[in-house]
Amino acid sequence: MSGGNDTLSMRLSPFQKIYLLLVAGFIVGPFLPVIIQSLAFRWAWPELLPGTWWLEQREKSMLPLAWDYVLSPYSRVWEATVNTVFIGLVVTAICLAICLPVARLLARESFAGKSAFEFFLSLPLIVPEAAIGIALLMIFIRMGLAGTYAGIIIAHLIPTIPYMVRMLTAVYQGLGRDFEEQAMILGARPLQILWRVTLPMLLPGVVAGALFTFLVSTNIFLLTFFLGQGQVITLPTLLFSKISGGNLDTTAAGITLIVTLPGIILLIISERFIKEEAFGKGFGS
């Protein structure tokens, strides 16, 4: 391990190192204050680091401090995390089920109104989320869907479907019909073809699309806020209720870190998965 690092750093020039550090700084930088804040007891301007740390004050404090609070049931962090992950997974699954056939159509068939369809596909990305949220809320209240999981899931599908369709269409275009037709001739039924040929061959694209959809869904605040009606809370809405006062206190910083966890875990899993399952085996010939 250290040997590898040595040879690597020996090969890099000082300039190359500076660029790498710069990029790393931009990516990791914003997290640092949040991490420090979450561990601070008091951190006031102009101190570079907190004057008093959370652990030092832990025994003396009357009130639960940052991590103690975040991890306690009062914070509802656990409930929000479960909700967020659950909604994200369901949205991803439904989104895939809807977008796979559509992407296949768009990639392979030509039909009247196809270009119009492709144009309108971008509409949800152009119309402000707030407008969509309010419009949906009025409809959903009447239908009794406001404040329900179903309502939020439907709302989350609106911004995610356009992305997913686009991504999968591109992947489908790269996959010729030959493979599926060959499978058909060899005797495979439609579901067998989907399961054994199409999905594995689309895997890198499907994983990327699913990952993206999941991350978008777990980060949607406005739609969830409008349609959750305070009855269904997710990590973003919980965070908002903590920071709506206008300052990022230690508990908010803690929740912020929790909010990023599902995404990071997923990123690590999928990174491994894509590498081993698909690209490691000489994909794409």
Add this chain to the structure above:
Amino acid sequence: MTQVRLNSVRKQFGNFVAIENLDLDISSGELVALLGPSGCGKTTTLRMISGLERPSNGAILFNGKDVSEQAVQDRNVGMVFQRYALFPHMTVEKNVAFGPSVRGESKAEIARRLDEILEVVQLTPFRTRFPAQLSGGQMQRVAVARTLITKPSILMMDEPLANLDTKLRVEMRRFIRDLQQRLGITTIFVTHDQIEAMELADRVAVIFDGHLAQYDTPERIYRYPRSLDVADFMGATNIYPGKVLSRNRVSTALGEIDCLHQDDRSVGESVQVLLRAEALDMSTGPFTSEGSGMRGRIKARDFFGASVTYRVACNDQEIDVTENARRMRDVGDDVHLQIAPEQVWLLSG
């Protein structure tokens, strides 16, 4: 054993007619080549037989039974695609076992057939490789094995040899021929190479622009093409306009030539006269008066290793003569040419 029949099959894509009124009869166990230039509809024909494409009109019959309503999966045909279409995410084994596996064969049965077929196509040492790790010839054999393991009643191959180098091509040609004879399976293969078609096939169907131009044995197609296009496609170079003088004699710009009587030719008719380059006898020395003799001088020489083709100027015309390369003649030599009457073929024209 399956016998295949196409009854005035027609295929239209939008306004474009890809296949027009195709009638084709393939006996069981026969090896038939579909031969034609790019875009003439060869692949489309295979796709209709396999069920991937529905004919716009007409019917396709297997053993006299119309299969129009039968799904691809139920036709029990095999097709090796132009670009093989090996599943890139599966090993050779998984690729080959795909057919029996989706058909729900038992594990033991699949393993048995897999071992057997891999042995036949000599791929046993490569069974755990992925397609990306195989050579062109090996990929081709995987594609063939993957199809044969399903025991299809009709085997179709779309340009099976197109992507292989010359040596491998000869090898694979022999391999396919042997396999086909051993299994006695009705086989249709597509090619745009007339040599390949002649070497492999029992009968050749020549297709131009979606029309069946001729369907016959390789020898008959080569010697007795029914149209100028077919003659041209089969590599004929010496074709001259002429007039039928009598039952057995025709006049051309080269001179008068003896021929055999052809039933569909009448005296006085304008025809095209086909003289195959290798059917001409070339000699130096005294001119004997019998047969159809023509005087000429060698203008150019193309050496092909086993054979040589001379371009001979003869009565203001040029004529190609192919000879065995054992004996070489020189450019500028005076020669005379003769052709046996049965080697002369008259085309309407």
